[in-house]
Amino acid sequence: MLHLFVDMLERVGFLIALAFVFSRSRWMRSYMSYQGEQAHQWRFIVFFSLYAILGTYSGVTVTPYSYQPAPWIGEVSPTAAIANSRSIGVVIAGLLGGVKSGLIVGVIAGLHRYSLGGFVAVACMLAPVAQGILAGLCRNAVKRRFRHAASAKPAFAVGLIAEAVQMGLILLLAKPWNEALGLVALIGIPQVVANGIGVSLFFIVYHTMESEEDRIGTEHARKALHIADLTMPLWRLDFDRAVREVARTLHEETKAVGAYFYKNDMVWAKEGRKTPYWVDLPMEMQNKKLIGRFRLFYERKQEDSPSRRRMLTTLARLISQQYAFVETERQGQLLADAEIRSLQAQMNPHFLFNVLNTVKSFIRTKPEEARQLITHLSKFLRKNMNGSSKTMVSVRDELELVTSYLSLTKARLGDQLEFVTDIDEAALDCRIPPFTIQPLVENAIVHGLQNIGRPGIIRLDVKQEACDGQYRARITVEDNGTGMCLDVAGAADEHAGVALRNIVQRLSYHYGTEKPLQIDSAPGKGTKVSFWVR
Incomplete structure (x- = not known):
């Protein structure tokens, strides 16, 4: 049993290491951090379905009384089963995405496991479905607590319970019962504990990823506010000179190799040089009237992270509000000047x-x-x-x-x-x-x-x-x-x-x-x- 527990921890470590590698890629982060958006749910489900299937393939082939480590699971004989980490992906999908996501991932993972065969195939097909529903209900019960830093301990508890459910289904549905009992006696404790640890470790990785994203977002927000502080007084200049100075500031304060201002599809100001990769910062009035757009050029295609999108959107909004504020103030002064001149004429x-x-x-x-x-x-x-x-x-x-x-x-x-x-x-x-x-x-x-x-x-x-x-x-x-x-x-x-x-x-x-x-x-x-x- 101890050797099996060590082998299970190795499999769990492989999956967690893989999750950590995924968390380094901003492209993969969007697959892992589904926030309830209908348009992105399918990416979340696909990611954790593949993650659960990988947990099955990386398992250990066992019989009711022994186990045989193998680098990869292919086909399961009628008298064998798999000690695996499939439930990690299913439980995490339910805890992060809710009942619907947990159910869908559980169905996919269960059908895949059933296709491999074995005398516990039916029980192992139904277990992921039950685990996904259970995890989704736990997530709803604590009002998304599993997205906060203190979620590692409750996640460990849910992982334990989910694996216990699988052991119970094996005892209830697998035939002959004495072989099912021998299998549970062999893999029960190692698989329950190892997968509970795996779920808990995933959430530690997940919250590390979230903390890093928050840190990057804070840095981006600070950078946007710093640039806004520099550009605010520039809008009091004449418009042509103002956009030239703002373009120069954007070029100096961002990593862009060029900063251009376009109005009516014509270049009004340019700093640096053009490249095939750019990001636009539109300037709009409150009535959505487009004044123009600053275009930042980069050496290579920019990663489209949520925090960076928010930073650029915020910066564009701040620049638009600055222009609108100064222009409104200027128009008020123009109106006052017109009134004074008119009064001077009559007086x-x-x-x-x-x-x-x-x-x-x-x-x-x-x-x-x-x-x-x-x-x-x-x-x-x-x-x-x-x-x-x-x-x-x-x-x-x-x-x-x-x-x-x-x-x-x-x-x-x-x-x-x-x-x-x-x-x-x-x-x-x-x-x-x-x-x-x-x-x-x-x-x-x-x-x-x-x-x-x-x-x-x-x-x-x-x-x-x-x-x-x-x-x-x-x-x-x-x-x-x-x-x-x-x-x-x-x-x-x-x-x-x-x-x-x-x-x-x-x-x-x-x-x-x-x-x-x-x-x-x-x-x-x-x-x-x-x-x-x-």
Whole structure:
């Protein structure tokens, strides 16, 4: 009996050593660490079915009164049986995967054992089924305790009980009974104890694997947070420079040989070099709108471990959230700047003096028009204050602001200013950022029509037109003034250039277009500015 126990421990040691080797491969870890996902259950079942079958083949051929060690089990004679470690795979499948997994692995292992023959073939066919169900019930009873580090002792107990069940089935079903009794007396204690130890050792290996995976996951999480700390301030730069700096940081802080940024399938930034193996880090807004993607290139194909997937997913999410946070902050500042510039325009001493002087001159000669000017001034101020608290307004609301502004300006300029509109009612409910049209009209009057020596004409069109296969609203502000250089930075003065850049940045943020403003202008030929809205 002692020699058989030693031989059984050798077989168990072989299986545990094999499990340890499997645990070194991240590819095999996914087969061993099934977590209840329906899509991966079949891999778990296949792995432990093969593991149980291997436990059968690596067993020891015995008769009721003796045993004969052999390197591999082939066929069992009618008077022989196998002292084996099959139950290790079956019990572990039940403890980790539950009743269903334990049952399926037990059925496969039992049918395989039955095909080898022997006078205990029927009992040994039913025993794995019972062991798998028993292990699954034990797993459910303790609420997955077998996935925690303290599971080695209860796993040993379940392994003992499972083997005891097999011995009982042999006594109950095997014929002749006296031979079955002799067999159990010979293999009972060695097989029960050795396989109980085997189940316990497997869980020690399993939890070592899990601890290592957790350690790697912690390191990956720490690395992702470190990279996020480095990239956060970079997003406050201009977008082009920001993605270049972030790509450089990713290239330096990861093991990638290259880091590229793609937007609309075009390379915007690149660090290092390309290889055939890459991983993408998509940048998405909260509305799932794709901004672009960082692509990390590697020398060889990367192992797809769960912790590494989580790290890359987390890093992509952190970078996306950083961009979204900074961009939202920037848009708020742009809106505030637009409001301030608009308020400055209306509160400009010259503007106010001109409006008040116009009202004063109308009080005696045109009292009704004086009252209308005061109404327009009040509405203009109110619209400005209301727009400052919104990120989007309707075209209708924006046109009311423009109408009030033009009414105040035209009252002062008289016949020197003509305002022409062509408005499509179907487009008035479209949404645009506030203070978008009014600054364009203001620029046209203050910078385009100044000192032209002839009556100025401002034309505002809001039309529904086909664009990219669908109808959108096209807004156009046109003047017959002095024109300007197409380079925004070289506009008439700094205020005009800043106003246009502000509008460009806000339209780009909301509509995702690189150049939302279409400007057609030349010195002495007037200016036409248009953009599309949804």
